[in-house]
Amino acid sequence: MNNNDPLSIDLNFQPIRVSTLRGERPIPFSAYIKIGDRHILYCRNGDSFEGERLERLKAKKLNRLFILEKDRPKYEKYLRENVDEAFDAHSNKDLLSKVLVIQGHQQAIAEEIMENPEDEQFYIMGVNSGQRFSEFIRKNELALKCLLSIKNEDFSISQHGVNVAALALSITEHFQRPELEFKRLDLLVLGALIHDIGCQGIDLPLQTSRLKFSKEELKNYKCHPQLGIERIRSLQHIDGIVLNIIHEHEEFIDGSGFPQKLVERQIDPYAQIVGVANTYDRLINLENKAPSEALKFMIIDSMGLHPLDMMKALQDALKKGHLLK
Numbered sequence: 639m640n641n642n643d644p645l646s647i648d649l650n651f652q653p654i655r656v657s658t659l660r661g662e663r664p665i666p667f668s669a670y671i672k673i674g675d676r677h678i679l680y681c682r683n684g685d686s687f688e689g690e691r692l693e694r695l696k697a698k699k700l701n702r703l704f705i706l707e708k709d710r711p712k713y714e715k716y717l718r719e720n721v722d723e724a725f726d727a728h729s730n731k732d733l734l735s736k737v738l739v740i741q742g743h744q745q746a747i748a749e750e751i752m753e754n755p756e757d758e759q760f761y762i763m764g765v766n767s768g769q770r771f772s773e774f775i776r777k778n779e780l781a782l783k784c785l786l787s788i789k790n791e792d793f794s795i796s797q798h799g800v801n802v803a804a805l806a807l808s809i810t811e812h813f814q815r816p817e818l819e820f821k822r823l824d825l826l827v828l829g830a831l832i833h834d835i836g837c838q839g840i841d842l843p844l845q846t847s848r849l850k851f852s853k854e855e856l857k858n859y860k861c862h863p864q865l866g867i868e869r870i871r872s873l874q875h876i877d878g879i880v881l882n883i884i885h886e887h888e889e890f891i892d893g894s895g896f897p898q899k900l901v902e903r904q905i906d907p908y909a910q911i912v913g914v915a916n917t918y919d920r921l922i923n924l925e926n927k928a929p930s931e932a933l934k935f936m937i938i939d940s941m942g943l944h945p946l947d948m949m950k951a952l953q954d955a956l957k958k959g960h961l962l963k
């Protein structure tokens with residue numbers, strides 16, 4: 639520590655997630671970036687995280703900023719108010735602004751749980767937030783389109799998780815099988831948010847299409863559902879539906895998926911829905927396919943991998959969300 643530097647003396651900094659700073663609400667604290675072992679003022683108390691400032695952070699691929707320890711209560715209050723306002727059906731904020739805040743909030747939850755799955759309190763918070771998220775996505779016809787319009791250029795697995803959660807919810811809305819009802823949408827959301835938890839820490843270029851992976855890379859990639867389940871299986875507070883989503887979302891109904899090569903009757907329906915949403919989001923974000931192309935690819939070129947009635951539900955959801963004509 640440089641004792642001549644006033645910023646470095648006796649100041650305790652704490653990390654916060656960039657994805658929690660969204661919207662035009664001024665921040666009631668100052669935020670810093672860390673360069674080497676120094677904290678440099680980045681956003682002053684009273685400024686907001688809109689437009690260019692946020693884009694610059696994204697371009698730098700920074701997902702952490704720092705605040706002073708004494709400002710923690712102010713940060714938490716800002717967070718609560720920003721998120722409550724975005725979820726509030728009566729607030730007069732425009733939909734895109736709400737979606738940006740909610741997307742960031744869900745992404746922060748995904749990151750936190752993937753990094754600290756043993757934190758039961760946070761997990762419960764994530765489940766509760768999953769309920770609010772599901773109501774928001776279902777009540778706002780254009781929310782899915784707004785959400786999917788947010789670019790995921792470096793393919794962050796937490797942002798991918800939020801997309802998959804919204805898509806999975808939208809599929810359930812149009813999916814009808816008499817013997818099956820998706821009653822736990824909160825767990826569907828949470829499982830979708832963290833479905834790729836096993837990708838954390840694997841040394842793979844996740845922003846690349848898996849069609850471009852080498853044999854070795856593909857072999858490593860195929861371990862991620864197993865790595866994910868091994869990381870959290872012993873944690874008592876994680877629900878069975880969430881465990882199944884993590885373990886089975888890469889299975890295909892014809893038995894050609896991984897890691898267990900399960901067939902349709904063996905795969906948890908929650909994991910099947912997440913599997914459909916996962917494939918679609920990867921086609922859009924990694925293969926740059928348009929919605930209609932991605933859907934065609936899934937229904938025709940990949941016929942037999944996903945249940946046909948779920949594909950039909952995806953199609954209906956995309957139509958209702960104005961993503962397809």
Ligand SMILES: [Fe+2]
Pocket residue numbers: 833834862887888916
């Ligand atoms: Fe996956």
Ligand SMILES: [Fe+2]
Pocket residue numbers: 798833834916
């Ligand atoms: Fe995924």
